[in-house]
Amino acid sequence: MFMFTHDCSACDRTQLIFPSMITGATRTDAGTQVTFECWCGAPQTALRSAAKGENREMVAA
Template identity: 60%
Template sequence: MFVHHCSACDRRQLIFPSQITGAATQDGESGLAFTCWCGSEQIWLLERKVSAAHVAAA
């Protein structure tokens, strides 16, 4: 579960796994596609965490 602010209904909603419809990308960022409680298709972008060790190895 996660909380998302819907751009269609302008509400902050708790999103359940059953609402997830798949993976998606937006502006080169990975995320989860889901259907809001209002019926609008939305994307929740995943935060990319990069450690200092990973950057030094690259």
């Protein structure tokens, strides 16, 4: 898993989400649906699109 940024719907901030904050992940045809808790404490969900051979910058945690 990797870190990513997310725009929180509760605190309206863009936050860096670490793997340790993730509470669940489900693979779908569109990518991976990730559930996590924002730094403000609000539960959040994000759909991370599936990589299809494209070059994407990854950050190791």
